[in-house]
Amino acid sequence: MATILIVDDDAAMREGLAETVADLGHRARLAASGNDALALVADGGIDAVLLDLRMPGGLDGIEVLRQIRSRDDAPPVVVLTAFASADNTIEAMRLGAFDHLTKPIGRDELKSVLLGMLAQRRPAPSPSRVEPGGGLIGASEAIRRVQKTIGLAADGNATVLILGETGTGKELVARALHGHGRRKDKAFVAVNCAAIPTELLESELFGHVKGAFTGAAADREGAFREADSGTLFLDEIGDMPSAMQAKILRVLQEKVVTPVGGKPVKVEVRVIAATHRDLPELVSAGRFREDLYYRLNVVPIMLPPLRERRGDIEPLAQHFLQLSAGPEQAKVLTAAALARLQEHSWPGNVRELRNTIERAVILVRGNVIDATDLDHLLGGSAAAQHDNVAEGDLPAAVAKLEYEMIRKTLEACGGNRAEAARRLNIHRQLLYTKMQRYGLIAPEASGKPTSGVGNSDD
Secondary structure (H helix, E strand, O other), X not given: OOEEEXXXXXXXXXXXXXXXXXXXXXXXXXXXXXXXXXXXHHHOOOOEEEEEOOOOOOOOHHHHHHHHHOOOOOOOEEEEEOOOOHHHHHHHHHOOOOEEEXXXXXXXXXXXXXXXXXXXXXXXXXXXXXXXXXXXXXXXXXXXXXXXXXXXXXXXXXXXXXXXXXXXXXXXXXXXXXXXXXXXXXXXXEEEOOOOOHHHHHHHHHOEOOOOOOOOOOOEOOHHHHOOOOEXXXXXXXXXXXXXXXXXXXXXXXXXXXXXXXXXXXXXXXXXXXEOOOHHHHHHXXXXXXXXXXXXXXXXXXXXXXXXXXXXXXXXXHHHHHHHHOHHHOOEEOHHHHHHHHHOOOXXXXXXXXXXXXXXXXXXXXXXXXXXXXXXXXXXXXXXXXXXXXXXXXXXXXXXXXXXXXXXXXXXXXXXXXXXXXXXXXXXXXXXXXXXXXXXXXOHHXXXXXXXXXXXXX
16 A cells, blocks of 8 residues: 555545545545645655646645655656646656646546556666677577677688678677777777768778868878778678779778878778678679679678567667666566567667667656557557568568467467477477577576476476
């Protein structure tokens, strides 16, 4: 049972809210003015506050909210008003209101908002250590292959070509190759080849001398020389114009760059390239040099899309939650929220997941993030997501269908993998591999089996 302070100058409204609060199993305290409310809060024992915006006397609801929220032990406050406006809504939320609701408020809406406020009063979860790695976090078979390849290639000089959809973490792989290798104390320079106008790309990469062209007021080293003895990351190299491709190939072969208007300069730099494009297809179409492709593709690293490593969604989400909220505003994802994250198709991959968690930390009051909070952020309910299974590209649709079939079959079999494999007409080891990929079993090291899916093979 919680104690709810109801602050309203309208006696009928106070009594009506008090009756509903009592019916929901809580204790109501009543205040008819802002001064009375502040006195009761100062006495302690208040778990949540329902605060009217417009009240007579020297203190209106906004000022009462300001004073309550300035306290170290401030309870969560919901502002109620019959006269909502953009100004009072924005100001209330800015000052820390849990929510800003328009009167009259129904029983179900009051129940929901009280649950949210009281969840905020629970002790925040103890933050665990945040590990570096971003998109490289996880224990799925796919991401483990990437981690192992980074370890094998980090100390070498060979060029590395990182392939993967937008948002999968290609720059993180490049930085990991640099950070774990013998060049880690040297410069890491990243250039997005798609973001630089064609006429400026040569100067950006190779530099120029003063007076080489209009606007060249001083010498410029260029990315290759800035990265000398270190690592140069050429992102989105699939968008590089053909003329520049020939010059890049020459640099890779001869280890010499020629600044615009200048003389050749020797460089010693490791090149890592990345693209979301299908380079073999571009080669076939004559839009990417075949010799450059083979020169870059010495050590290929394929980053899987997030939909193919669903077992990594939870650790990634927890990692981004800690990064976004920090130890002072620690938040927790409910089991339903984690399930909702598992069901999303993630067309934007790890970047989309990070953005979703960051938005949730900002927009969700309290320290508990639930599935209903994510429905709004992800653009619809889980049911709607499943109804749209045919939307998007074919691999995404197949992955969503496969995930649902395996999940439902395992539930129907009570977690019996042997029986589930028989019903799905696939080998049991293949079923286990797919369960790992889609996050239907926890990594063995975690010791936390996924709820609802057992391990029995009886």
